[in-house]
Structures are given as structure tokens and as C-alpha cells.
Amino acid sequence: MDTNAVGLEDGTAGDSTPGNLTHAWLGDVFPDVPLSKAQSRVVDVIGRNPQLSSYADIAEIAQRADVNNSTVVRAAQHLGYRGWPDLQRELRSRYLVMISTEDTLTEHGEHRSPLHDAINHDIENLRLTLDSNTADDAEAAIAAMAAAKSITVVGLGSFAGPASVMAHLGSTMGYPITLENRGGVHLASSTNTLGPGDVLVVINMWRSIRQIIVTAEAAKQAGATVIAISDMRRGRLAAAADHLLVVASEGISFFQSVTGANSLVYGLLAGMEAAHPERSRTAIRRTQQLWKDLDIYLD
Known part of the structure; x- marks a missing residue:
């Protein structure tokens, strides 16, 4: 399953809005607000790469969009989120809805220790919730x-x-x-x-x-x-x-x-x-x- 294969031409034009750059899996994640050229590239990378944008660190998103980390953070804030972690939590929630329950098992992979992995993951969930x-x-x-x-x-x-x-x-x-x-x-x-x-x-x-x-x-x-x-x-x-x-x-x-x-x-x-x-x-x-x-x- 290639969840990142979207198959659209690269778009780099400025003065765009999320509505003409994003894809169905995002729903209403992004408000319809004007974007700079750099912000448009960030949104385009996210829209084309559901799996990547849901799990990658900020540096990889920035590299693909040809911007720095701070631009990704500012783009997230411009779109109404507290920062990249807040936006990525929203993206991941949408992505997990998009894939099947069985595919979720594949996404999460094998556990070294189910007990310790579950507790460590919930520690991160608590931090994100806070x-x-x-x-x-x-x-x-x-x-x-x-x-x-x-x-x-x-x-x-x-x-x-x-x-x-x-x-x-x-x-x-x-x-x-x-x-x-x-x-x-x-x-x-x-x-x-x-x-x-x-x-x-x-x-x-x-x-x-x-x-x-x-x-x-x-x-x-x-x-x-x-x-x-x-x-x-x-x-x-x-x-x-x-x-x-x-x-x-x-x-x-x-x-x-x-x-x-x-x-x-x-x-x-x-x-x-x-x-x-x-x-x-x-x-x-x-x-x-x-x-x-x-x-x-x-x-």
C-alpha cells in the first residue's frame, strides 16, 4: 500500500489558498486563508503525502517543501494551529481514519514489548493532549x-x-x-x-x-x-x-x-x-x- 502516491504535478505558485492545493483526505484541516509561496509548498507537501506528513519530523517536511523548520511552524500557526505538533496530531487523526483497521496494524508494525510500547506511547499522547x-x-x-x-x-x-x-x-x-x-x-x-x-x-x-x-x-x-x-x-x-x-x-x-x-x-x-x-x-x-x-x- 503506497499511501503517499497522489500523482499530481508539483505546484509552487504563490498567493494560493489551501482549498486549491489539498486533497480529499484532509477534509477541512486547513481554513481557506491566503498563503505565501513558502506556505503553499508546505501545504502541497502535506496534501500529497498523507503517511509522511502524519509521521515525519518537521525537518523532513521542511526539506521536501524547500523551506526551513521555522517556516513549517509559521505555516501551521497561520492555518490556526499552535504549531507543527498540533497540526501533525490533526493530520495523523485524519490519516488513521482514511486507512483500514487492518492497515493500522501494518502502520504500527511489530512491538518490542507491547506493555512498554503502549505505556511509552501513552506518555507521548498525554504530552500532546496537555x-x-x-x-x-x-x-x-x-x-x-x-x-x-x-x-x-x-x-x-x-x-x-x-x-x-x-x-x-x-x-x-x-x-x-x-x-x-x-x-x-x-x-x-x-x-x-x-x-x-x-x-x-x-x-x-x-x-x-x-x-x-x-x-x-x-x-x-x-x-x-x-x-x-x-x-x-x-x-x-x-x-x-x-x-x-x-x-x-x-x-x-x-x-x-x-x-x-x-x-x-x-x-x-x-x-x-x-x-x-x-x-x-x-x-x-x-x-x-x-x-x-x-x-x-x-x-
């Missing part, structure tokens, strides 16, 4: 949930994991929060009353799930606040979100990692507790008493 979100991004999402009449958290498949953590621990500290992890008619029924004052939290990485995207768009149209936790900074879910938190989700096998999403959720929960400390502690004390009354734990 770099992709500002304190203000997180505080704005926390404030929205702290003020909400109700919170519905949606996540399907593997991504129901962090959604379940958020709903369970949020309920433990007294938040009016529920989990929807089933989709279909259940998703419709659990979100059909969302409106002003309500919050919908959507956790979706890798391939966009149509039901979830449409639900987020409908909730936003009805006046609810939408918080999205995603590995893509652009796209329909990002467009529907009032607050977007970006996570790195690439795993070492055919599946995505939710480590970044889980850590982000833990941070949001800590902020939610701090937003209502007395209510949270009262609810936690009552929960602990119920544990005893229900004889849940051995000790």
Missing part, C-alpha cells in the same frame, strides 16, 4: 458544567469508558449527570429534551459516529451547550461544539487509546468538585454512607 489545550479551554468547559441544569455524557464503544468515568464520578459528587452509551433510539430518547441550561458532553475519537454528530448538532440548535472531547480540531463535531477539548488518541495496535481522554476527564472532574465544594462533599459523604448501608465493600 499541549493541545489551554487552562482557559478547560476552565470554560468546567464553568459550563458547574452551571448546568443537567449534563448528559455520550460515548460509544471504547469511548464509553471515559464517558462512564465522567458520569459516575460526577454523580458521586452530586452533579445532575447521566450516561448514554447505547446509541440508536436510546440516544434519541435521552437527548430529546436538551435545551438552554443543559450540557451535552460528547466523547468521540477516530471515526466520526454519525448518530453522535447529528445529536450534537440537534442539541446545539435546541440551545444546549455542547462540550466535545475529540482528537480532531476541525470537522462537524468541532463546529457543533461550544467548547472543544482535543486529545491524542493513537494506540500501538488497531485500536485507539483513551488514556488522554481519561486524564482530561479526571481534570474536568477535579475542577467540577472545586466549583461546588460544599455540595460535592455533602454528596460524597452521603454516597459513602450508602456504601455502608448497602454493604457494598468487604472492608
